[in-house]
Amino acid sequence: MIPALILFGLLCGRWWRLSLIAAALGWPVLLVAGDVMNVGPELLGAAGLAIANTGVGVLIHQGIRLAIRKIRHT
Incomplete structure (x- = not known):
């Protein structure tokens, strides 16, 4: 299910x-x-893992946006 969080980050990376x-x-x-x-306290670890995996997708999304902006402005 972890790739689903990365995909969520990719799709919603703008926000x-x-x-x-x-x-x-x-x-x-x-x-x-x-x-x-x-x-229980294990849910904090699950939330941290969710943030980390979604963050990977967000970083990929933001990197693609930055690359597209650079290409358009050249």
Whole structure:
């Protein structure tokens, strides 16, 4: 399921703050709702992992945007 978070970051990378917040809140909620994890301190680790993976997608998205801008302005 980790590639899904990277894909989420790629798709929503334009709104990077909102996508990181949504990943940090949404991923632990999905884990609890799917009965994969119980509510506890481990959810902080899951939220951190979600932020990291979504951040990778956001960085790729922002890098592509920057490259396109440089190409257009030359």
